[in-house]
Amino acid sequence: MSAGPLHRRIYSDLEDRILSGALAPGRRLPFEHELMQDYGCSRATVSKALSELAARGLVTRRRRAGTFVAQPKAHAAFLAIPDLRAEVTERGQVYGYRLLTQIERGPADPAEAELAAGARLLDLTCLHSADSIPLALERRLIGLKAAPQAIAVDFKRVSPGSWLLESEPWTEAENRIGAMGADAKSARLLQIKRGAACLCVERRTWRDGLGVTQVRQIFPGDRYDLVALFSSARSGGRAGEPRR
Amino acid sequence: MSAGPLHRRIYSDLEDRILSGALAPGRRLPFEHELMQDYGCSRATVSKALSELAARGLVTRRRRAGTFVAQPKAHAAFLAIPDLRAEVTERGQVYGYRLLTQIERGPADPAEAELAAGARLLDLTCLHSADSIPLALERRLIGLKAAPQAIAVDFKRVSPGSWLLESEPWTEAENRIGAMGADAKSARLLQIKRGAACLCVERRTWRDGLGVTQVRQIFPGDRYDLVALFSSARSGGRAGEPRR
């Protein structure tokens, strides 16, 4: 019966009671000492299970009061945005990458100045393709203050996304996902009609408050979807499924 | 100095060494018994800190071998998709909601049949607006097998999203985010041009493998962005920022 460790079984039992509605939001869970008796184990084991429930946001714990089922707040999902190369090859397609432009320059607006932090920027444009069909147009800025080694990298051979993922860790990121019509230049490079709907992903990352990179990727809307999965049992995610 | 509990300090110290690059990916962390000596605490305390690092994906632990810094895999972000009403009012705008159509019917294709699971479906169309400007067109199907009470709800007054969030818990969800040009009907309802780029969010949710609902929300690309944040210190997210 008891497949895994006891604390996991306690976790699962309580999770089931919450998700099935048997324990409604706001209701109090059994006290730790009650669960100790129910399962015949020590308090540390019970507490580990409850702590995991709390870490996942299913319950909130209050001293003296007890542990309560949390109010459902929002749909939340884990969005994974892996390296495009890995993603395309995993789909069984041939990945292609081409560097279009590369210049080193100073910041041109306040947002870029924040990224530059007094130093200069590397400004790259490149194109990713799957089976020779353009998949994404990428415009990337790299802050040379945070990532000075970038200046020595040959981005004709390695895409900036791959290099940064391996070389420059980040602590914070903001992803902005929107839709826009393709402008004339983007449309030509992506081989789509001008004004065609595109998915636009903008990502900015920082390491300890210092800007590392900001990137804007434009995907033709009919060639790419982002997919975010959520499972309360175990959360995972993937991106870039082929369109249905 | 020691602000909080010891296990958190150990966690933070190790996290800093990983994110700063002092401990590169693949490198082995100190053994638990070494950390015990370093911090002068018991193994349980050290293990709690390491377990939290592992839960966050910063390290992987292998019996007999030790604990190792994980390879950075992918950009991952926590995407929160809250209730549209809460989102709009939080932005200081007036939320508007209108039910356009509501019918009860049987499934019309294989995907709908999976959701229906032998029972019938509730098929709703509604429009969300912010300050009287259309923000999202929503087409929603509710599986009456999983959510039979839905048939008695007055969706002219309460939006299906709000009702489901409170009444029908789910255990798994899949979100698909893409871009598409508005078709004629959607364009008219959203008061945009036909073919204008729109963000399209499709979400399907299940409870214990039984389909609860599937929804497709269409947002004008110039009125709505999804935002997903990630911070290694503490992950959170929000959605629906006004466009810059």
Place this chain on the structure above:
DNA sequence: CGTCGTGGTATGTCTAGACATATTGATCGC
């Protein structure tokens, strides 16, 4: 040379306590 045990080791799980801390609910004084 290859293969099968076998022992050592680091983590995984768990116990039976201890003290700390925050919060609640009741009691007391005004």
Place this chain on the structure above:
DNA sequence: GCGATCAATATGTCTAGACATACCACGACG
């Protein structure tokens, strides 16, 4: 009635052990 105080209580943190389990390295044996 109302506010301040105080004790009861549930969780938060931690200890010093114990045994289990997986895995690697090494050695013995075919």
